[in-house]
Amino acid sequence: MKYQKKVISDLNLCYSLAELTYKGQHCFLVAAEKHDPCYLFDEAGTKIAEPWAGPGGVMTMQQVPEHDGQFLATHEFYSPNDSKNARIIICTPDEEGKWDVRTLVNAPFVHRFGILKRNGIHYLIICCLKSGHEYKDDWRFPGGVYVAVLPENLDDFDENNQLKLVKLKDGMLKNHGYCATTIDGVECALVTCDEGVFLFTPPESPAEQWEIKQLLDVPASDAVICDFDSDGKLELGIIEKFHGDVLSIYRINDQGKYEKCWEYPEKLEMLHAIWAGTLCGKKRFVVGNRRGNRKTIAVSWEAGEYQTEIIEENTGAANILHFMNKEGKDIIVAANREINEVAMFIFEK
Numbered sequence: 001m002k003y004q005k006k007v008i009s010d011l012n013l014c015y016s017l018a019e020l021t022y023k024g025q026h027c028f029l030v031a032a033e034k035h036d037p038c039y040l041f042d043e044a045g046t047k048i049a050e051p052w053a054g055p056g057g058v059m060t061m062q063q064v065p066e067h068d069g070q071f072l073a074t075h076e077f078y079s080p081n082d083s084k085n086a087r088i089i090i091c092t093p094d095e096e097g098k099w100d101v102r103t104l105v106n107a108p109f110v111h112r113f114g115i116l117k118r119n120g121i122h123y124l125i126i127c128c129l130k131s132g133h134e135y136k137d138d139w140r141f142p143g144g145v146y147v148a149v150l151p152e153n154l155d156d157f158d159e160n161n162q163l164k165l166v167k168l169k170d171g172m173l174k175n176h177g178y179c180a181t182t183i184d185g186v187e188c189a190l191v192t193c194d195e196g197v198f199l200f201t202p203p204e205s206p207a208e209q210w211e212i213k214q215l216l217d218v219p220a221s222d223a224v225i226c227d228f229d230s231d232g233k234l235e236l237g238i239i240e241k242f243h244g245d246v247l248s249i250y251r252i253n254d255q256g257k258y259e260k261c262w263e264y265p266e267k268l269e270m271l272h273a274i275w276a277g278t279l280c281g282k283k284r285f286v287v288g289n290r291r292g293n294r295k296t297i298a299v300s301w302e303a304g305e306y307q308t309e310i311i312e313e314n315t316g317a318a319n320i321l322h323f324m325n326k327e328g329k330d331i332i333v334a335a336n337r338e339i340n341e342v343a344m345f346i347f348e349k
Contacts, residue, residue: 001280001298001309002348008045009342012036014335017321018061022049022069022093028321028333029071030342031058034078038091043325045344051091051099057083059111060178064154065122069093072124074110075101080129081136086110088126090154103159108132109143112178115150116187118202122150125200126165127178127191143175144168145191149206168200168210174242177222179274183234192220197236216250216258224276228283229301235261237285237299239271247271247287249299249306262306268295273317279330280347288317290338296320315339 015033019026022040027048031038035056040049057076064070070092077086087106093099113126125147132141146165157163177192188201197216203209216223221239228235233252240246247264273288273296285299294316298309316338325331330347 001311003311003345005312006045006344006346007341008041008344009039009047010340011039011335011342012340013337014340014342015318015337016058016061016073017319017333017335018063018071019321019323020061020063020069020071024068026323026326028323029061030333030335031061031073032056033058033318033337038073039342043323043331049093049097049099051093052101057086060113062113062115064090064150065115065117066152067092070154072104072113072115074107074113077109077111080109081133083109083111083129084133088113088124090157102157103162104154104157105148105163105165107146107165111143111176112191114178114180114189116180116189116202118187119204121202121206122152123202124148124150124163125168125178125189127172127175129175130173131170139173142171142173143193144170144172145175145200147210169198169212171195172198174219174221176242177220177239177274179222179224181225183225190215190223190225192223192238194219194242196220197223197238218250219244221271222274224274224285226276226283226285228276228285228299228306230283237274237276237287239274239287243270243272245269245271245289247297247299249285264297264299264308268292268297273320273334275320275322275332277322279322279332286311286320286322286332288315288320288334290316290318294338296334311345315341315343 013033016031061073077083111129128143173194175193179190201211236250245267249262250258268289269292270290288296296311315336318337332345
C-alpha cells in the first residue's frame with residue numbers, strides 16, 4: 001500500500017477518535033485520555049474547534065444520530081484504577097460555535113459504548129470495565145453491559161435527570177472491547193472480556209429481549225469480525241487477553257465453532273488499536289501496540305495466506321479511525337498516544 005503520512009496535531013495522551021457531521025460537513029474528533037482537550041478536525045485534518053478543554057478521561061465518543069454536531073462521550077475514565085467517577089456526557093454546539101457539555105448518565109468504570117439502531121429505535125449500549133475496586137489493580141469486581149432506549153431528543157437530560165440504564169449481562173471480568181458491526185442486515189456489537197467474545201443483538205422491539213451469544217471463550221481485550229479471506233464466512237480478529245501481546249484470527253470450522261487459523265509470529269506488547277474493513281480495495285485487519293516496538297500493522301489475505309505490512313513503528317497507536325474522504329481516498333487517523341501525536345494517513349486509490 002502507498003500512502004502519505006501527515007501529522008495534524010500534538011495532543012497529550014491522545015486516545016479517542018470518532019467521526020462527526022458538523023454544520024453539514026464530514027469531520028472527526030480526537031480526545032485525550034487524561035486532563036486534556038478534545039479537538040474537532042475537518043476531514044482534511046485542519047483543526048476547527050475545541051469542544052472542551054477538560055476534564056478528559058475520554059475512552060469513547062459517538063455522534064447522536066440525526067443531530068448535527070451533537071455527540072456523546074465518556075468523561076473521567078483516567079485508568080482502570082481511576083474511573084469511579086466516569087460518566088457519559090452530551091456535547092452540543094450552538095450557532096456561535098460554543099459547546100454545551102451535560103451529563104447523560106453517571107456510569108462508574110464505563111469504558112466503551114455505542115449506539116445501535118433496529119426498526120427505527122436507537123439503543124445506547126455501554127460496557128463497564130469493572131463494577132468496583134478497593135485498591136490498585138483490584139479485579140475482584142467484574143464489569144457488565146447496560147442498555148437504554150436512546151430518546152430522539154436529549155435536551156431534558158442532565159446531572160439531575162439522568163437516562164435510566166438496564167443491566168443486560170454481568171460477570172464480565174476486564175470488560176474492555178467493543179466493536180459495532182452489521183450481520184445479516186442487523187446492527188449488533190462484539191463485546192470482549194476475560195470470559196471471551198460475545199455478540200449482542202438488539203431486539204426487534206424494545207419490549208423484547210436482547211440476544212446475547214458467546215462466539216469464543218478465549219480471553220480477549222478486543223475483537224473485530226470480518227470476512228477476511230472472502231470465503232463467505234465471518235472471521236474474528238482478536239487481541240488475546242487484556243492488553244495482551246498475541247494477535248490472532250479465528251475462523252469457523254465444520255462444526256460451526258471458531259478455531260484459531262493464524263497468529264502473528266511475534267509478541268506485540270500491549271496491543272490496543274484495532275480496526276477491520278476495506279482498505280485500498282481489500283479486506284484488512286489493522287492493529288497497533290503501545291509498548292516495545294509500537295507498530296501499526298495491516299493484515300490481509302493474499303495468495304492463500306495471511307500476510308502483514310508494517311505501516312509505521314515507534315509511535316504507539318491507542319486507537320485508529322478509518323473513513324473515505326470526499327475524493328474517494330482511504331484515510332486512517334491514528335491517535336499515537338505514546339508520542340502525543342495525531343497522525344493522518346492518506347492512501348492512494
